[in-house]
Amino acid sequence: MKHEDRVKRREKIRNFSIIAHIDHGKSTLADRILEKTSALTQREMKEQMLDAMDLERERGITIKLNAVQLKYKANDGEEYIFHLIDTPGHVDFTYEVSRSLAACEGALLIVDAAQGIEAQTLANVYLALDNDLEILPVINKIDLPSAEPERVKQEVEDVIGLPQEDCLLASAKSGIGIEEILEAIVDKVPPPDGDPAAPLKAMIFDSLYDPYRGVIVYMKVVEGTVKPGDKVKMMATGKEFEVQELGVFTPKPDKRDELTVGDVGFMVAAIKNVGDTQVGDTVTSAENPTDEPLPGYRKLNPMVFCGLYPVDTNDYNDLREALEKLELNDASLQYEPETSQALGFGFRCGFLGLLHMEIIQERIEREFNIDLITTAPSVIYQVHLTDGELIRIDNPSNMPDAQKIEYVEEPYVKAQVMVPNDYVGAVMELCQKKRGDYLDMQYMDENRVNIIYEIPLSEIVFDFFDTLKSNTKGYASFDYEMIGYKESRLVKMDILLNAEQIDALSIIVHRDSAYQRGKIIVEKLKQLIPRQQFEVPVQASIGQKIIARSTIKAMRKNVLAKCYGGDISRKRKLLEKQKEGKKRMKSVGSVDVPQEAFMSVLSMDEGDKK
Amino acid sequence: MPKAVYIHVPFCEQICHYCDFNKFFLQNQPVDEYIELCEMEIKNTISNFPTEEVSSVYVGGGTPTSLTTDQLGRLLEWVKEYFPLAENYEWSVEVNPGSANFDKLQKMQEIGVNRLSIGAQTFDAALLKKIGRDHEPGDVEKTVQQAIEAGFTNLSIDLMMGLPEQTMEQFQETLRQVVALPIQHISAYSLKIEPKTVFYQLWSKGKLPMPGDELEADMYEELRNTLKEAGFTHYEISNFAKKGFESTHNLTYWNNEEYYGIGAGAHSYVQGVRRINHGPLPKYMNAVKQSGFPYREEHQVSKTEAMEEHMFMGLRKLDGVSYTNFYNRFGIEMRSIFSQEIDRLVNDGLLRDNGSSIQLTDHGLLLGNEVFEKFLLKEQ
Numbered sequence: 001m002k003h004e005d006r007v008k009r010r011e012k013i014r015n016f017s018i019i020a021h022i023d024h025g026k027s028t029l030a031d032r033i034l035e036k037t038s039a040l041t042q043r044e045m046k047e048q049m050l051d052a053m054d055l056e057r058e059r060g061i062t063i064k065l066n067a068v069q070l071k072y073k074a075n076d077g078e079e080y081i082f083h084l085i086d087t088p089g090h091v092d093f094t095y096e097v098s099r100s101l102a103a104c105e106g107a108l109l110i111v112d113a114a115q116g117i118e119a120q121t122l123a124n125v126y127l128a129l130d131n132d133l134e135i136l137p138v139i140n141k142i143d144l145p146s147a148e149p150e151r152v153k154q155e156v157e158d159v160i161g162l163p164q165e166d167c168l169l170a171s172a173k174s175g176i177g178i179e180e181i182l183e184a185i186v187d188k189v190p191p192p193d194g195d196p197a198a199p200l201k202a203m204i205f206d207s208l209y210d211p212y213r214g215v216i217v218y219m220k221v222v223e224g225t226v227k228p229g230d231k232v233k234m235m236a237t238g239k240e241f242e243v244q245e246l247g248v249f250t251p252k253p254d255k256r257d258e259l260t261v262g263d264v265g266f267m268v269a270a271i272k273n274v275g276d277t278q279v280g281d282t283v284t285s286a287e288n289p290t291d292e293p294l295p296g297y298r299k300l301n302p303m304v305f306c307g308l309y310p311v312d313t314n315d316y317n318d319l320r321e322a323l324e325k326l327e328l329n330d331a332s333l334q335y336e337p338e339t340s341q342a343l344g345f346g347f348r349c350g351f352l353g354l355l356h357m358e359i360i361q362e363r364i365e366r367e368f369n370i371d372l373i374t375t376a377p378s379v380i381y382q383v384h385l386t387d388g389e390l391i392r393i394d395n396p397s398n399m400p401d402a403q404k405i406e407y408v409e410e411p412y413v414k415a416q417v418m419v420p421n422d423y424v425g426a427v428m429e430l431c432q433k434k435r436g437d438y439l440d441m442q443y444m445d446e447n448r449v450n451i452i453y454e455i456p457l458s459e460i461v462f463d464f465f466d467t468l469k470s471n472t473k474g475y476a477s478f479d480y481e482m483i484g485y486k487e488s489r490l491v492k493m494d495i496l497l498n499a500e501q502i503d504a505l506s507i508i509v510h511r512d513s514a515y516q517r518g519k520i521i522v523e524k525l526k527q528l529i530p531r532q533q534f535e536v537p538v539q540a541s542i543g544q545k546i547i548a549r550s551t552i553k554a555m556r557k558n559v560l561a562k563c564y565g566g567d568i569s570r571k572r573k574l575l576e577k578q579k580e581g582k583k584r585m586k587s588v589g590s591v592d593v594p595q596e597a598f599m600s601v602l603s604m605d606e607g608d609k610k
Numbered sequence: 611m612p613k614a615v616y617i618h619v620p621f622c623e624q625i626c627h628y629c630d631f632n633k634f635f636l637q638n639q640p641v642d643e644y645i646e647l648c649e650m651e652i653k654n655t656i657s658n659f660p661t662e663e664v665s666s667v668y669v670g671g672g673t674p675t676s677l678t679t680d681q682l683g684r685l686l687e688w689v690k691e692y693f694p695l696a697e698n699y700e701w702s703v704e705v706n707p708g709s710a711n712f713d714k715l716q717k718m719q720e721i722g723v724n725r726l727s728i729g730a731q732t733f734d735a736a737l738l739k740k741i742g743r744d745h746e747p748g749d750v751e752k753t754v755q756q757a758i759e760a761g762f763t764n765l766s767i768d769l770m771m772g773l774p775e776q777t778m779e780q781f782q783e784t785l786r787q788v789v790a791l792p793i794q795h796i797s798a799y800s801l802k803i804e805p806k807t808v809f810y811q812l813w814s815k816g817k818l819p820m821p822g823d824e825l826e827a828d829m830y831e832e833l834r835n836t837l838k839e840a841g842f843t844h845y846e847i848s849n850f851a852k853k854g855f856e857s858t859h860n861l862t863y864w865n866n867e868e869y870y871g872i873g874a875g876a877h878s879y880v881q882g883v884r885r886i887n888h889g890p891l892p893k894y895m896n897a898v899k900q901s902g903f904p905y906r907e908e909h910q911v912s913k914t915e916a917m918e919e920h921m922f923m924g925l926r927k928l929d930g931v932s933y934t935n936f937y938n939r940f941g942i943e944m945r946s947i948f949s950q951e952i953d954r955l956v957n958d959g960l961l962r963d964n965g966s967s968i969q970l971t972d973h974g975l976l977l978g979n980e981v982f983e984k985f986l987l988k989e990q
Contacts, residue, residue: 531823533958533980556827559978561800561848565670566616566863566877568919569884569909572986575922579983 006196006225006260012078013262014189015220016136017085017100019128020110021118021477025140029110029172029181030084034251036178037070037082067103067205067218067264069248074186082185083220083248083264085205087124095298095352098127099205099280102296103220103264106134106189108181109160113139113147113169116155116448118477119418125160131296134189137162138181143171151445159444192222192262199290200224200232202259202267202283207274209329213244215271218264219283222294225260231286232269235293239276240286241269274331302334302350303411303482304357304461305394307375307504308364309346311586311595315370316345322368323347326360333360338395342502342588343373348395354461373586375504376601379458382409382485397503399492402543408508409485411457414439416479418450423472427451430471434459435510455480456488458508493518493547495525495601496539500589507601518548524600529593531555536591612659612880614666614862615693617648617685618873619674620891623709627742628770630804632875632889633672644874644891645681647898649688651872654902656692659870659880665696666859669703669723675710679717686721693870695722700858702727702766707753708745715753715760725764725857726757727797733784737773741801742808747787754791764855766795771833772826773801774809774818781829782836789840794855798833799848800826827976847926847970847978864927866920874904882916884909913940914987917947921985926978930962930969944968951984 001009020026070082087100101107107128111117128135137156139149153164168184170177194201206218226232230243247255248265259265271277282293310319323335334350351357357377364370381393384406393399415436417427428438428451436453443449455464460480468476493514495505509517518540525538529552536552560574585592621636622629667689674682686703695701702725703718715726730750732738738747750767757765767788771781788796803813803820812818821829834844842850846864849857862869871878875889886907888894897904911919917940924931936944945952952968955961960974960981974981 533960533977555977555980556823557830557976558980559847559976560802561798561830562802566869566871566879568863568877568879568923569886571922572919575979575983575986578979579986582983 001258001260003197009081009260010194010196010262011191013081013083013191014106014185015083015085015104015192015262015264016106016108016133016185016189017087017104018108018110019087019121019124020140021112021115021121024110024112024115024118024121025172026110029108029138029140029170029178030086032172032175032178033082033084033182034068034070036182037072067249067266068251069254069264070250072182072186075183076186080186081262083262085220085264096206096279097124098131099203099296101128101131101133102280102294103203103205104131104133105192106136106185108185109135109137109156109162110140111137111152111156113142113149113152114144116152117159117418117444119416119450119479120477122159122418122450123416123479123481135160135162136181136184136188137167138177139167139169140172142169143174143176155445194221194223194261196223196225196261198223199288200226200230200283200285201290201294202226203294204234204277204279204281204283206279207277207331209274213268213270215269215274215277217267217269217271217277217283219259219267220264221259221261223261223290224285225258226267226283226285227258232267232283233286233289234276234278234281235284235289236278236281236297237276239271241271241276244268244270274329275327278331302332302352303457304351304353304377304379305348306351306357306377307338307340307343307346307373307395308335308349308361309340309343309373309375309504309586311371311373311584313344318368319347319364319370319372322364322370323349325368326363330360332356340375340397340504342504343375343586346373350394354465371584371595373504373595373598375598376507377461378508379411379456379461381490381508384408393508396492396506396508399506399508402491407487408490410488410490410508412454412483412486413457413460413480414483415453415455415460416450417453417468417476418444418448418478419472419476421447421449423475424449424451426471427468427476430464430467431455434464435513454483454486456486457482491542493521494541495521496537496541496546497525497529497591497593498534498536498589499539501541502588502593504588504598505601514542515547518542521601522548522550525597526550526552528597528600529591530585532591534590611661612868612870612878613661613664613696614859614867614869615664615668615689616859616869616871616876616878617667617669617689618672618871618876618887619669619677619685620644620672620874620889621676622671622673623676623706624744625742625808627740627808628801628803629742630807631672634891636673636676639891640895641677641681643895645677645685645688647895648685648873650902651898651904652688652692654898655870655872655880661694661870663694663696663699664870665699666862667693667695667699667701668859669701670727671704673706673709674703675706675714679714682714683717683721686718686723690722700725700764702857702859704729705753705757706745707749708743710753710756712756712760715757715762719761724762725766726762727766727768727795728753728757728793729768730788731768731770732773732776732780733787734776734780737776737780740775741770741773751791754793758792764795765791765793766797766857767791767793769796769798769833770801771798771829772821774820776821776829778825778828778832782832785833785836789836789842794852795857796837796842796850797848798850800830830976845928847975861927864923866916866923879911882911884911916940918986921948922982925961925968925970925981925985928969928975930967932967934966947987948985955981955984 018026068084072080085100087097139152142149153167156162157164201223202219202221204219208216228243233240245268246259247253280297284290327333332352335347338348383391386406431453434455436455440452489511490508491511493509494501522538522540535554538550539546540548585594620633622633623636701723703723705726705728733747803809837850844850845856868879874894876887878885885905887904888906894904933944956963962969962971
């Protein structure tokens with residue numbers, strides 16, 4: 001392609017994503033847009049997808065449908081190239097969302113005509129604004145009986161500041177307003193700028209590990225042009241690769257001779273490790289590199305840490321292999337070997353958030369068939385020692401002695417909870433209980449409130465979201481962002497089983513709630529740990545001081561005194577089951593402790609009795 | 611070669627709330643045909659796997675006494691016809707105090723039955739009702755009297771403990787009444803809630819208040835003490851006998867010896883193979899009609915399994931497992947297989963080793979399952 005053609009083509013490109021709260025109709029709208037633009041019927045589209053899946057099987061190309069190229073013939077008679085870029089939908093992945101948005105010039109903001117704006121929506125709107133995107137508000141589901149488009153329009157104006165008259169009215173489900181949306185994309189979303197002849201600058205917004213072809217990089221070309229055979233360099237990691245294949249998704253992978261300014265597509269370059277393709281990084285030419293990388297890249301730092309240990313110590317190497325394999329496709333997963341007196345050899349793993357942690361745990365247990373003990377999630381504490389040194393602790397059991405500590409800081413988040421009026425009390429109560437500091441409360445309209453608190457991250461990582469949902473009957477929507485470290489009066493609390501300190505059960509708690517927490521935890525452990533053949537005292541201590549105690553009574557009776565006659569196999573099964581059950585427990589000192597006990601130190605709720 | 615026979619009569623006039631055995635409500639069942647097919651199964655079994663003589667026969671259920679005198683008679687006659695009985699044989703029939711009558715008892719006695727196992731369970735009228743039994747406390751003594759009149763001199767009573775809301779006082783009263791009866795043997799079982807029972811339904815909804823571990827353990831100790839004082843020897847976890855009246859049939863299981871199993875859902879252990887018969891009546895009957903044998907499952911017991919079973923069954927006996935016996939049976943020293951386990955359990959106070967055998971201690975009796983599981987060798 002000639003330079004002028006590339007420039008001309010650039011003017012016809014529209015890159016956009018869809019921002020929406022869960023259930024506000026994002027995927028339905030995406031489907032409608034796909035139908036309208038690729039002039040495919042739904043049936044044909046399904047077929048095309050199936051073809052793509054066959055392809056996946058034959059050639060080992062894994063397809064991730066998060067950047068689709070579409071052709072749209074607009075009312076002005078011109079054909080436009082649309083790139084619809086998908087965004088992950090969870091707060092753990094805020095950074096990825098921001099990078100996906102950075103690949104766009106515009107965003108459709110979907111707001112449910114009955115529900116109005118939700119916290120998650122708002123968070124993404126701010127991300128879009130940060131990236132200078134043109135925001136096109138779409139009031140969806142206007143044909144619902146409960147729809148109040150006028151009220152929601154007003155809300156959009158009041159809360160986000162977008163003029164009411166800019167709101168498009170639609171029902172993706174019924175196909176209402178789709179045409180207008182597509183025209184608005186053409187008219188209002190600016191084409192990308194950037195010089196096709198400049199040194200290459202392409203932004204990575206996602207990547208995927210394919211066992212046959214290595215990492216598949218999803219990127220947007222911001223400046224310059226790239227072709228197969230070119231040598232490229234990842235600016236953050238400095239790694240160089242030779243481009244083997246380029247293409248776009250239509251939605252099936254479609255090879256191209258080049259990707260140039262405004263193009264959103266994929267690159268294959270014999271990259272072995274997703275760690276080499278960090279989201280947000282800039283891909284440039286190795287021979288003719290750009291001086292400045294694109295702004296906004298940052299290395300993703302895990303925020304939540306926990307210990308992962310195999311129940312069966314023989315599984316240690318399998319666990320390491322599992323983590324190595326998962327890391328291939330997940331650059332934000334961190335792990336390093338760790339030893340616990342109680343649990344033996346394992347790994348301290350870092351995650352973006354709690355959801356991320358749960359996903360990884362579940363994959364290890366399911367895909368690799370390893371029974372895991374997970375210790376309570378922890379955040380990174382900054383401990384200032386009396387000798388002036390600053391140490392960072394991601395494992396409570398590494399907390400230095402109290403007399404060596406000057407003060408401790410913990411990470412805080414700014415949490416934003418949006419609820420109907422009726423639940424303000426419930427939300428505030430929860431935030432207070434979670435050691436939150438009240439910041440602000442804004443009325444979105446006469447019925448909906450945006451409550452803002454500063455809360456320690458450690459309080460968020462466990463059950464905040466679940467409790468919030470249940471305390472507000474599911475009406476609350478929630479989002480948070482990190483705001484840095486603050487000093488807190490924190491102490492390490494140890495747990496002793498049978499007078500033996502169990503390092504994997506140590507937690508860091510606020511001094512004021514230590515007694516209360518200690519009491520709850522020892523009671524919880526008493527419920528969770530089955531009776532042993534001897535009496536087991538359960539104690540919580542701070543330093544040398546025991547602050548709470550309970551006792552697991554010795555097992556009195558466990559014998560099959562039932563008349564099974566000649567049914568030996570049944571007796572055998574019962575014994576096998578019993579033995580199997582014990583194998584799933586961890587023998588700590590002389591006490592058999594079930595997996596869930598290691599998470600129990602997080603239980604907050606006194607009423608949480610089984 | 612098996613020296614014991616179990617015959618299953620899967621019919622009941624009333625289904626107890628805790629029972630998960632293979633049993634069917636009697637009404638409209640093809641009882642006569644079932645008895646005939648049992649005969650066929652006996653005939654085929656004996657011709658495939660002959661035996662010199664059997665020293666014990668046990669007819670259980672279900673409720674054998676739910677059969678009419680005539681039906682019961684036919685079944686028992688066939689047993690006698692096909693299985694050559696040893697000189698000092700033991701032949702037991704389970705008797706439900708509600709449905710036994712003098713005629714049935716006399717008939718059994720005439721044919722050669724010499725031991726009755728009477729399902730008393732408890733002597734508390736309210737509890738009996740709660741667990742779904744159809745007899746009243748007074749029926750037990752009546753049945754005992756009738757049995758003695760009919761000529762029986764070896765009577766056993768079944769008791770249950772750990773029943774819903776059962777108190778220690780109720781259990782003590784039951785024990786007081788049972789030791790006053792002129793009987794020779796007592797089996798005492800703990801209630802276990804099993805799926806597919808009325809109790810399971812209630813229990814899973816939290817509507818069945820159980821006495822709990824502590825009280826059950828206390829009841830067990832009460833049981834042991836009371837029966838010991840009354841002259842019974844505790845010879846197996848759940849079984850007590852006057853001297854010389856230990857049940858030959860039950861010892862077959864605990865000594866890990868072989869036995870025939872006849873009837874729907876019956877288990878057998880013949881020539882190293884454990885088999886389970888089809889449980890549902892139509893399945894059982896069709897299988898016997900079509901192939902002559904009603905096996906649902908067959909399993910060749912490996913040497914390892916046999917050794918495991920020898921241990922976890924044998925240790926149920928208060929006499930425990932003898933070193934010589936083990937060696938004679940398996941040609942290998944018990945210690946060469948289980949040394950570590952035995953030492954650990956002795957150390958934990960659950961086993962006692964007197965050099966010639968190992969036995970459960972008093973503590974071990976209550977924690978039998980903790981002991982038994984240690985003798986499972988193979989990985990799952």
